[in-house]
Amino acid sequence: MNNADIERYGNELYQALVDCTPVDPLTGRVPGIGIEDAYRIQLHMIARRVQAGERIIGKKIGVTSKVVMDMLNVGQPDFGHLTSAMVCNDGDAIVVSGLIAPKAEGEIAFILKHELAGPGITEADVLRATDYVLPCFEIVDSRIRDWKIKIEDTVADNASSGVFVLGDTAVDPRTLDLRTVGMTLEKNGEIAATGAGAAALGNPLTAVAWLANTLGALGMPLEAGEVILSGSLAAMLPVQAGDSLRMSLGGIGSASVRFI
Numbered sequence: 001m002n003n004a005d006i007e008r009y010g011n012e013l014y015q016a017l018v019d020c021t022p023v024d025p026l027t028g029r030v031p032g033i034g035i036e037d038a039y040r041i042q043l044h045m046i047a048r049r050v051q052a053g054e055r056i057i058g059k060k061i062g063v064t065s066k067v068v069m070d071m072l073n074v075g076q077p078d079f080g081h082l083t084s085a086m087v088c089n090d091g092d093a094i095v096v097s098g099l100i101a102p103k104a105e106g107e108i109a110f111i112l113k114h115e116l117a118g119p120g121i122t123e124a125d126v127l128r129a130t131d132y133v134l135p136c137f138e139i140v141d142s143r144i145r146d147w148k149i150k151i152e153d154t155v156a157d158n159a160s161s162g163v164f165v166l167g168d169t170a171v172d173p174r175t176l177d178l179r180t181v182g183m184t185l186e187k188n189g190e191i192a193a194t195g196a197g198a199a200a201l202g203n204p205l206t207a208v209a210w211l212a213n214t215l216g217a218l219g220m221p222l223e224a225g226e227v228i229l230s231g232s233l234a235a236m237l238p239v240q241a242g243d244s245l246r247m248s249l250g251g252i253g254s255a256s257v258r259f260i
Helices: 003-019 035-051 066-072 123-129 151-156 204-216
Strands: 056-062 078-083 087-089 103-112 130-140 163-166 182-187 190-196 227-229 244-249 253-259
Touching: 003 035, 003 151, 035 078, 035 151, 056 204, 078 151, 078 204, 103 182, 103 204, 103 244, 123 130, 123 204, 130 244, 130 253, 163 227, 163 253
Parallel strands: 056 227, 087 163
Antiparallel strands: 056 078, 103 130, 103 227, 130 163, 182 190, 182 244, 244 253
């Protein structure tokens, strides 16, 4: 794809975000679109958000579970950017009309105290560089109509990022085995999903190391202070106005969010 095409589709996805109006899948309209093209489109979309006044505050890792990898027919995760306009606090109310087709995921968020610059980053490096972990909801959303996505569609659409909610309990990850941290997710007072840290590439530390190494190959470090969402621990849950969610992570804490 040439630069004009990259800008065209990046602008289209940015406008879909602003207008809360979905577009048809790129993979059905752009013959031969590849992963590298999709990431270039993502970067242009993010550049538009930064130009509008947002700041990049972290990254998210997507497609970390085998179920989603099989659905998209890929063998590795993807990543997107987190901006200052996406972050919400524990217990906040999210206005559903500001999203298109939101779905909720329970995750472990990492807050970095040191830079992580790949390649060669290990799980031990991630542990040393992490200040603390938090319970987190990622509210994913797709600017692609009806979630009819292939891997190139979701990558171009900033890994289907929407907003995210950070819990208010910070825990030192060196005191935990993140693989065995259990998650219970309640929707409207009833258990809707359960999972464990191992759902994120076998270990959330492995997921963050993958991200650091993938970005490092592109000359992009993970910086001190960044928020890193390490991947969903269970299936996505569709949400709508009137829903309330609460998730608990064993040994870490809880987070809640409601939708209006």
